Amino acid sequence: MDIAALSNESFNAIDWINGSYNKHLKEIGNEIDKKGPTESNDNDFIAKDFIAKNVSKLHLYIQQVHNAVEETSQKVVSGMPRVVKDALELQTEVEELKKRMHAMRREMTNVQEETGDCMAALERLNTIQTKLQKAKESLQESDGWGNLICELEDCFEHNNLKGAFDKLLSLQKSLQVQEQLVGHAERLAQVEDFKNRLEAVASPNVVQCFSEGSVEHTKQYVSIFSGIQRVAQLEQYYRAVQKNSLQQKWKQILDMQAAESSNQTHFLSVFYNYLLEHCHQQVKWCAQVFHNMQGNIQPVIVIIELLPSLQPSRDSYILQLLKACNERLELLEEYAQANHTFMAHLTAFLEQSKIELSYETHCQLLQSVYGYFHKFIEQYPRIEETQLSTQVDKLLVSQTSAVDSVRHLDNCNQKMFDWLSDACERCSHITDDLGLCRLIEIICGILKKMLENFSKTQRQISLSIDNGTENWSTLQCSMSLLQCLADFQIKLQKFEKSLQIRMSKLKENLISTSSCKISVYKTYDIQEQKKLISNIEKYQKKNMESSSAYASSSIFFTFIYDQIKIHCVETHEIALNVLLKPIEGHLLSIQPSLNPSSDSLMPANMPEFSFAPQECITQIGQYLLTLPQHLEPLLFTPSPLLKQGLEICNVKYTQAVPCADILLSLVVEQCCQVYQSQLLQIKSLSAISSKQFAVDIEYLSSVVEDLGLSISANLSQILILLKAAPENYLALSAGCEPRLVTAIRQMRNIVSTQ
Template sequence: MDVSAFSDENFDVKDWINKTFKSAEAQENRDAFVSSLVMKLQLYVQQINSAVEDTSHQVLQSLPRVMRDTELLLQEALSLHNMMQSVRQEIVKVEQDTGQSIASLERIDRIKCDLQAAREALHEADNWTVLASDLEEVFESGNIESISAKLVSMQQSLQVLVSVPDYEDRKLQLEGLKNRLEAIASPLLVQAFTTGSLDQSRVFIRVFTSIDRLAQLLKYYHKCQKGALLQQWSHLVEEQDEGVQEWLHKFYDKLLSHWHEQVKWCGQVFSNPSSMHTLVALYADVLSSLEPSPNVCIDAALKQQSDQLRFLMELKQLTKHFAGNLQVAVESAVQGKGVEKGELLLLAQSVYSPYINHISKYATYEQQQLTRVSEGIVCTKDDLMDTIQTLGLSVPKAVSGAMDAAQRCQQFTEGCGYPGLLRSLKVFFTSYLDQFKSAQRRLNQQKREQEDWNLFQMCLTLLQNIGELLLQLKQLNSDLKHYIVDAITSVNGQEENPFSQFKQLLLTDTGRKELDALISNAKEEETHLLEAVVQQVNKLCSDVHHVTFQVILAPVTLQLQQVSTAPTWCNTSTSVTSELPDFSFAPQEYITQIGQYLMTLPQHMEPFLLRDNPALAMALTVADAEYDASSSKGQTEGEGYADVLLGLVARGTCQTFCECILGIGELSPGGCKQLATDIDYLGNVLEDLGLPLSEPLAQLALLLRVNPSEYHSKSSGSAPRLVAAVRQMRNITSS
């Protein structure tokens, strides 16, 4: 029987019983199996009890021996402690007895060291004298390695003679001798660097390194390579048959080829990683020292170009391609050589330096480009309707020209020139809007005091065109903001890549501040980057809308001009009819013609306002705030705008009618009733159009019908100005 399960910490009696009774033996005869199992468990319990008793007996027998061993260990520990105390006391006594002897030994050792140092100093002083006397003969031999060996020995001697009184004089003497050696070696050194001789260069590197003049040797290398590269540039420029674009292309190829050659050559000659610092500084110096400078060459070539911006873009792309290749070459060569990012940034700045001045003038170049676009958008025609339709067709072309300018800005300035782009776009759109303003002035000149639906259609068409321009400007603003925000990463570049930090490479301090301000402004959601242009367009919308309103109201004004001077109002023949009831009076011809005209307005507005027309809706919303408010009344956009325009015409009609009535000199009783009837008729017409009669006209109709005897009492709720005017016209005595 396996009893190992009883030793488990998680032993469960129920699980053990259930598992045991799953055996085949238990299934055959449960009672016999249980009896057998109980008997086995009892036997195991007896065995365990017996084993526990035996173990307890053994422990009790061994306990006295354990106690004796413990006492012995305690006695030995106390004995060891006493011995340690005794040793410590003996050590203290030895230190006290031998302290003076050790101090004497230390003093004698210092004297010995000083004597040895003095001996070495005397030896080196004697060696310095011997070397100095022999050096002249070695200089006369011209053997550079022998001279350098002597100088190295003198240098070692000088390190020992630091404390002698004439140390500074000896140091100056050694520096003078090094200068003599450098003067002798410099022609041969220049020749070795110029010809690229590995063996000779290595010799000079060993010599200059041994005398601590490696920095001067690197300067010789820098000067030799710089002279060779500058000479190649001068030779290219002297080839008059080619232009600056070809010069730069060839010179960039030579620079890349030269870089790869020099990286390989320096790796074979210089063991010091400082050669990579020298190469990076060399290329930055060469690109900054070219004569004639690329700036001068580019400026001279620009004068011969009709499309200056395109020419500059081609040159800039050529330089950017070179910068990318140079970046790859430099990064692979200087990796792990300790070249700092500041050095690489100086190199990148020297590559792009010819374009800094032109980037600052980008707005001028772009304005020239957009002027060509503007000259290609000529919308003025002899026929005004043709002019307006051409203006509508020109809007996509003008906005497309602006988008092309944004792409040129990104390509030429790498996103750094957006402030200049916005200035040039402002000039471009201002010039473009002059054609719209001209059309508006022609509309204003052609309006007449009579019905002219063709002129009305032209006004609404021009408004629609302006609205389309506003929509396009809104989209352009959104696109420009997107471009500018995206340009943040481009102009700042990756921190570890100086060749992509275009804000540092292409802009002056003023340009960087201007760009930062623009980027901050572009992040504001409500900001319109072309705000000045939009304000001009909004003003143009208001002006065209005003002309439209005048065109619509002109026939009404023409009819109402006869009101103040009509003889009907003071005709004595109407005194008989003054006793007739109000329904006996019919509206006069002038007001019926006005009513008929107003009733025809909706059908003339239908082609424009009663259909989906986002462009016209935009223009009307800008022209008058009432159009914007109408959209919240549950009407469709077109119906709402039509109602607003009809409402404006109705108010204009009422206001003009009121002013004409106030200009009447005298009213007979019959004339009062007739005028009130005319006012009522206008009110009925407006009611049919869903519009109210103005409050002043309603008050005038009431005042005209009031009995003279009751005038003072029943006119108390009306405007004082109207009350006084009607009282005077009706010759009612003032109370």
């Protein structure tokens, strides 16, 4: 039996019993095989035998455990008095230790109180001793001050720069020691005077070293100036030498460019390239010579101080070239790009060299590069206006005929907007769009000139209408002008969208200049920035408040869009006038019979079929019937531009109906209006004349119906009033317009019964 398994933490009684039972079966397996078949299969007997043996063993083990526990408990009980006695003795010793610690603390407090005054006295005596020691050293140094001054003067007389530097260092150390003595301020002034003398003696050699670029000799002077705390003055000498050298190079480049007439405009790019190369070399040289962090940025500070002080200045020289040059905008664009290129390359070099400029230094660098160019940014709009006006004046030349004028305008549209796009690109390159608002005002003036030319062409077309003739060439010309106007509007809308994008981007750049590290915006005047932002917001507000249908998305050209619509409507009216001119000529001949006798010879009750339409009405009918064959080739499938132009003129053209049919309906509508006006001008009508005019209107109505249209409502009412018998006039006139009822009644001399 495995008794050790009982102490295992994972003990399981069932598993333990089964394991023991299986082991028991293996032990008695051979004996079971030798017994008979009945006994060999009696598992109950084997189990009972196993249980009996193991239970007896367990009883024995339990008895042994009880005996061991009883023996152990007796030992513990017998030892308890001794443990209690030891605990009481330990408690007594702890109490005694506490008393001793309190006594020691009282003794330490007493000692501290007794020795505190003594320690303060010792500290005071130590301080006095230190002061006396310093005073002693100061007196000793004071005794040697005169000797150092004499030795320093001797070094100056013999021009011994190294010896003078060493003596001056000793003098500085001696001055620090004599800080407590009277007359320290005078000695300090005396040392500063010697520093000035040393700097004056060393300055010619320093300038020569900087000019020659000698690294070893320059290092010696760097150590000397560092020792006397004059590194800032040494850096000034360095910058002065470099600026003088670069100033001479500037004059040399200007002289060389002036001698070459073909390349004299490239002076700025040439100088900037030389300046970049010089900066690369000097940064490496300064890294070898100057050991402080400010040494590497000295070439950059040279550029900052040099560019605004160049003689002649960049702006004055550019002004001279502008006065003698015809391509002034190209010249300004070249210099603006030279500024951007130089600044971009310089910034890339500084990043590559891991030279970090402070925010103030970076702003100074931007100001030195871009500052001079702001006067040209202010002049740019005026120069651009001059060039655009010259181009437009040459382009908008009057043509001899209306057809040539329309064809010329069609060609002008593309050229005009190409020039305007080029002007915007120049504005971006030259001013970084800072002159965009003023440029837009100039563009408005240019567009007005273009519209004036449209007006001139309209007048030419209007004057070319022949009296009483069918002028199909003029109609074609007016349609071409309408198409040209639509093309002008589409190009203007596309152009304005690009301007809106650029203006929004300009506003972002002005508001958040921190995002534009290399930018001319940082050098732009704060007040001018606020003014420009205010102008942009004014444009945007104007866009939101716009109520014009064709300018709802317009920020800049609301007036232009309104004028385009007016010109489109006027051009469409010209086309209508062309088509109505023959009709008006025929309608002017409409008059009642002036011979009363002829009317008296004809019975008033003649049937209507005995009347025939007047010749002028039949001619109008024939003309209207021939219009579709003239209009369909022109307007059955109009170009998208012509379709848009027609839609601007009249909303009816937006319907899913051929434009030719809509124009024909407008002609019929105008024809009815003119016919009505002509009828209402008649003072008196006889019964025969009333029937004649009724027949004429019915004929015209049938012709119009053949065209798929109908005469106007007023003309239909006039027909009813002309055919009404005098005795039934009042009843039949019900529902007609009162003005027409009264007019026809007076014309027919019908007495009112009301």
